[in-house]
Amino acid sequence: MEVTTPKRSGTRTEVADLYRAEGPRIWRALFASTRDREVANDAVAEAFAQCIRRGDAVREPRAWVWRAAFRIAAGELQRRGALDDLPPDLPVTEPEIDRVMPALASLTARQRTVVVLRYYAGYKPSEIAVILGTSAPTIRVHLMRARRRLAELLEEADET
Amino acid sequence: MRRDLTRDLQALDRLSVPDLLEDAERRALGPDPEHVPGPNPSRRRLVAASLAVAVVGLAIAGFVWLTDAFRSSPTPAEPLGSNYVFSNVTLEGSTLDGEAESFMIRFEVSWSDETPPGVHRCVFRLIDEKGAVVGVRVDWVLWEPSPNVAVDLPAVGDARPVSADARCDPERLDTPGIANIEESIVPIVDEEGRIEDFSEELNRRIDAWSQRFSIGSMSQDELAANVTALRDAFGSVPTDEPNADLDELIGRISRLCALVEPTVAVRSC
Numbered sequence: 001m002e003v004t005t006p007k008r009s010g011t012r013t014e015v016a017d018l019y020r021a022e023g024p025r026i027w028r029a030l031f032a033s034t035r036d037r038e039v040a041n042d043a044v045a046e047a048f049a050q051c052i053r054r055g056d057a058v059r060e061p062r063a064w065v066w067r068a069a070f071r072i073a074a075g076e077l078q079r080r081g082a083l084d085d086l087p088p089d090l091p092v093t094e095p096e097i098d099r100v101m102p103a104l105a106s107l108t109a110r111q112r113t114v115v116v117l118r119y120y121a122g123y124k125p126s127e128i129a130v131i132l133g134t135s136a137p138t139i140r141v142h143l144m145r146a147r148r149r150l151a152e153l154l155e156e157a158d159e160t
Numbered sequence: 161m162r163r164d165l166t167r168d169l170q171a172l173d174r175l176s177v178p179d180l181l182e183d184a185e186r187r188a189l190g191p192d193p194e195h196v197p198g199p200n201p202s203r204r205r206l207v208a209a210s211l212a213v214a215v216v217g218l219a220i221a222g223f224v225w226l227t228d229a230f231r232s233s234p235t236p237a238e239p240l241g242s243n244y245v246f247s248n249v250t251l252e253g254s255t256l257d258g259e260a261e262s263f264m265i266r267f268e269v270s271w272s273d274e275t276p277p278g279v280h281r282c283v284f285r286l287i288d289e290k291g292a293v294v295g296v297r298v299d300w301v302l303w304e305p306s307p308n309v310a311v312d313l314p315a316v317g318d319a320r321p322v323s324a325d326a327r328c329d330p331e332r333l334d335t336p337g338i339a340n341i342e343e344s345i346v347p348i349v350d351e352e353g354r355i356e357d358f359s360e361e362l363n364r365r366i367d368a369w370s371q372r373f374s375i376g377s378m379s380q381d382e383l384a385a386n387v388t389a390l391r392d393a394f395g396s397v398p399t400d401e402p403n404a405d406l407d408e409l410i411g412r413i414s415r416l417c418a419l420v421e422p423t424v425a426v427r428s429c
Contacts, residue, residue, distance in 0.1 A: 019184065020181075024177040027177045031175060032172050041183075044180050044184075045184045048184035048188075049184040052184065052185065100168060100172065116169065119169045120172055133297070134299055134311065154165075
């Protein structure tokens with residue numbers, strides 16, 4: 001995975017640079033994972049806000065904001081008690097996205113998250129384990145099942 | 161042919177994204193509402209106000225129940241019910257920079273008899289100096305024997321845990337048998353030493369690649385892995401880590417699976 005961000009967040013300008021480099025990708029990954037724009041908006045804004053507040057205390061800002069954003073989103077979904085209860089309003093966008101999003105929606109919440117972090121964000125299983133606070137073997141199992149299921153769903157979508 | 165999911169998910173780049181930087185900067189200027197990540201302040205207050213009584217009640221009841229459930233165990237480091245064994249359990253401070261409420265439990269995993277435990281529901285707990293449970297994480301795990309495992313979880317409020325433990329339910333949740341875990345993203349080093357990402361085009365150039373860990377049906381000392389490694393035209397062995405050599409790769413997989421003699425085939429591409 002390409003790493004272009006500074007090691008320390010330092011100034012607000014550097015956090016702004018980090019936002020421009022990573023913010024949209026984090027938001028898309030969160031939205032694909034949660035399918036909830038409000039959760040994605042809130043998690044991204046709060047993660048970067050906390051990164052600004054902590055300044056130099058954040059040693060690896062890029063990894064930190066990814067991790068913080070997913071933690072915030074998971075916390076919010078847990079509070080709602082609806083981890084697998086997807087909002088019904090799919091975005092009306094382009095055909096390619098309308099093909100991918102329903103396929104992702106057919107996975108479990110954890111499968112959706114690991115597959116997005118792996119194949120969209122480009123993280124390794126060991127890195128996903130750190131982001132989600134679990135073990136790499138557990139991530140690999142979720143990933144194996146998610147990959148198989150998602151490939152089947154996309155093949156079906158391709159045929160229709 | 162393996163489907164290129166990376167290419168499929170690139171479609172997400174077409175989603176329009178709101179600019180949240182101003183929102184983040186505005187939040188950063190305000191008082192730090194709380195260390196534990198959560199929703200925006202107004203919603204957080206509303207949720208907190210409406211749920212405070214119920215959450216506190218449930219938390220107390222949950223901790224009392226968990227404390228009672230585990231207090232009866234004579235050996236805190238031993239698993240409850242499953243044959244997983246967590247040893248050398250240690251606790252570290254913050255794992256999310258600057259966020260002191262998050263703690264990392266480190267331990268070694270093995271199992272106590274010849275049967276690999278498989279997938280279990282496990283509970284990880286933080287305990288303060290008075291013996292009270294101040295943090296709980298429940299997860300469904302499939303451990304391999306490993307000397308280095310870590311799980312992180314938050315503590316409640318300002319609690320400062322001094323120890324931790326981990327237990328698993330006795331019920332095995334997966335079906336015993338061979339489970340193949342495949343690593344499919346295989347970068348190859350090109351002529352200029354750059355890492356070339358796995359792709360359908362690259363897939364066609366490679367007859368076969370698999371890095372399989374077979375688990376679930378053999379004893380701990382007999383776990384076997386069949387490794388098919390590729391050596392490219394420049395002598396590099398592609399893995400998901402650049403510049404890894406074959407010996408290192410085999411060594412890593414051997415350590416993972418407690419191999420005696422790995423089966424290795426080296427092919428050219």
